[in-house]
Amino acid sequence: MSAVRTRFAPSPTGYMHIGGMRTALFCWLLAEHAKRQSQEGNGDGGTFVLRVDDTDRARNVEAALAPILDAFRWLGLTWDEGPEVGGDHGPYFQSQRGEFYDRALQTLLDSGAAYRDFSSPEEVAADREAAQAAKTPYVTNRRSLELSAEEVEGLIAAGQKHVVRLKVPRDRTITVTDAIRGEVSWNAALLPDPALARADGSPLYNFASTVDDAAMKITHVVRAEEHLSNVPIQTLIFEALDEPVPTFAHIPFVTAPGTNRKLSKRDLSKYRDNKSFRKLFDSAADRLPKLGLELGEDLNPVMVRFYEEMGYLPEGLINALARLGWSLDDHTEVMSLDTVAENFTLDRVVKNPAGLDPDKLFSFQSEWMSRRSREDKVRRCTEVLNRAGYENIDEEFVGRLVDALGDRLKLYTDVLDVAYLFESGVTYDEKAFKKRIAKEGVPELLRDFKTERLEPLTEADWTPERLEEELTSFSAAREEGVGKLIHACRIATSGQPVGPGVYDVLALVGRGACLERIDAALARAAA
DSSP states (O other): OEEEEEEOOOOSSSSSHHHHHHHHHHHHHHHHHHHHHTTTTTSOOOOEEEEEEEOTTHHHHHHHHHHHHHHHHHHTTTSSSSSTTBOTOOBBBGOOOOHHHHOOOOHHHHHHHEEOOOHHHHHHHHHHHHHHHHHHHHOOOOGGGGSHHHHHHHHHHHTTEEEEEEEOOOOOOOEEEETEEEEEEGGGGEEEEOOEEOSSSBOOOOOOOOHHHHHTOOEEEEEEGGGGGHHHHHHHHHHHHOOOEEEEEEEEEEETTTTTSSSOGGHHHHHHHHHHHHHHHEEEEEEEEEOOOBTTTTTTTHHHHHHHHHOOHHHHHHHHHHHBBOOOSSSOOOOOOOOHHOOOOOBBBBBEEEEHHHHHHHHHHHHHHHHHOOHHHHHHHHHHHHHOOOOOOOOOHHHHHHHHHHGOOOSSGGGGGGGGGGGSHHHHHHHHHEEEEEEEEEEEEEEHIIIIIITTTOOOOHHHHHHHHHHHHHHHHTTTHHHHHHHHHHHHHHHOOOSSSSHHHHHHOHHHHHHHHHHHHHHHHOH
């Protein structure tokens, strides 16, 4: 296998879209697979290039690019060439590659593959309207080609505004074999001549991207399917520059759950109606503000950063992204980045759109969290608590909490659900309080349990095992099921109807705080 060079070319927008990250992952995987094959003696290796399409010079590129690079780092996707690491085919910012575009543009003009079009915008609009009225495809009126060389030079000298267009050959069919879509063809006679450069000389997307791919020796262009329509023009540009046409691979776009529409931040309000997405929004609305963050245009479930801030693991998100349109076989679901890289090939990528399923993502997250060490969980949960403003956290105590949470700890931010352990008071779930404490007979039962069994216990006796023994024997003596007292104790000491085992909760809250909180709950019930 010959050397593989892939690229991902984001615009510096300040965030990394889930769909874009999946595309970047597939680009990275193709190059990484080739690299690993080479290490085993098969092929000439692979290179993943990160290129920045920063043609919008009004944007603060450095600030807007940082979140994108951070997303790559968080997921463990390193780039072989690009920003911060350099390479032999730089610079890796389009804004710094003007000489490449100027040189290529002149080559196309000199060869006759491109021409200067002096038509005004009004003339072009009139041509389009005429084609529409005649119900025929719009193709460019090449009136500027009727000008002599002297006339063209005169117009240029006079400062006449114009664009440079590619002269599309109208007597051929453009055919490529897409690695995913198969053979695709276009009738060139139906294609308008595309502008390559604006009136100010700045390059347009199709031209700049093709020139860069050629200069950077890109062998495989892996990108989302909406770019398939760019293939005929880019193919013609490659040919006109006498450069090899890379292998194109147009992967399916990522859809929102239950739809065939592309996942987009523009439709965020609609996603709240989806059951799976609603759980993400509700959880984030509760947790992110505790970390000094807010849901919004820059932080939402369409973006990679959202999952990092919510306490997901990179392994979980990588696993989910890899399964969006690619499979190892008909049964393997949980896969590490190493496993996917070892086995990734384009022939296993499907054509159909792949839907982002938050529930599936969460299941991958749960599996990878279960593999994390206790030490890692303690450290990361402590970091979350510190970010939420809880200072001087005792890691030994957090270790006990992690043990108590057990498999309930799915996300690192789950630790915020037991913030009552780090606060002086309790915020009650009103519905649960009425159901579990403010109910006939329960306050008296809870008061007697506190007086007869909890108050006599010493700090040394205050363990989950001893607390369970006392509650069980007390309930038996009163001929009551343990459930009534368990629920009452949980609400009184935590305010919440769910959480770690109630005996762990009582032990973690501590003897003094438990007694005080039960008294407060009883007073509230009486009121």
